[in-house]
Amino acid sequence: MRHIEDSLQQACVTWFDLQFPHLSRLLHHSPNGGKRNAREAARFKAMGTRAGFPDLVFLYPAHGHHALLIEMKTTRSGSRQTANQKEYQRIVEKYGYKYIVCRTFFEFQKVIINYLTKDSK
Numbered sequence: 525m526r527h528i529e530d531s532l533q534q535a536c537v538t539w540f541d542l543q544f545p546h547l548s549r550l551l552h553h554s555p556n557g558g559k560r561n562a563r564e565a566a567r568f569k570a571m572g573t574r575a576g577f578p579d580l581v582f583l584y585p586a587h588g589h590h591a592l593l594i595e596m597k598t599t600r601s602g603s604r605q606t607a608n609q610k611e612y613q614r615i616v617e618k619y620g621y622k623y624i625v626c627r628t629f630f631e632f633q634k635v636i637i638n639y640l641t642k643d644s645k
Contacts, residue, residue, distance in 0.1 A: 529603070533579055533596045536632040550583045576608030578623065589605050589622040592639050
């Protein structure tokens with residue numbers, strides 16, 4: 525299932541880069557997931573890797589939000605936020621960030637366009 529989520533995210537980032545080349549450096553993926561041996565996992569944790577961190581961070585303030593944080597999931601059953609992801613969402617929303625879960629390419633497009641549109645809420 526992870527491969528499907530990765531492919532979805534890659535398509536979304538490619539679309540974003542083509543549509544908004546002037547903003548593309550502001551959309552970032554932090555490679556938190558994946559299999560790591562215990563030594564590497566400990567090193568990443570010591571460097572600041574946090575459980576629950578979203579898949580994409582768009583460092584662009586809009587509509588009173590500091591940035592847009594996006595967690596990618598698929599439409600397949602069982603693809604839902606972990607407890608750590610839900611807790612991360614709760615914390616960042618408390619401090620003025622917008623957090624969205626996207627399940628499809630078209631949902632991602634809509635979220636980005638709405639976030640960048642002046643009249644969006």
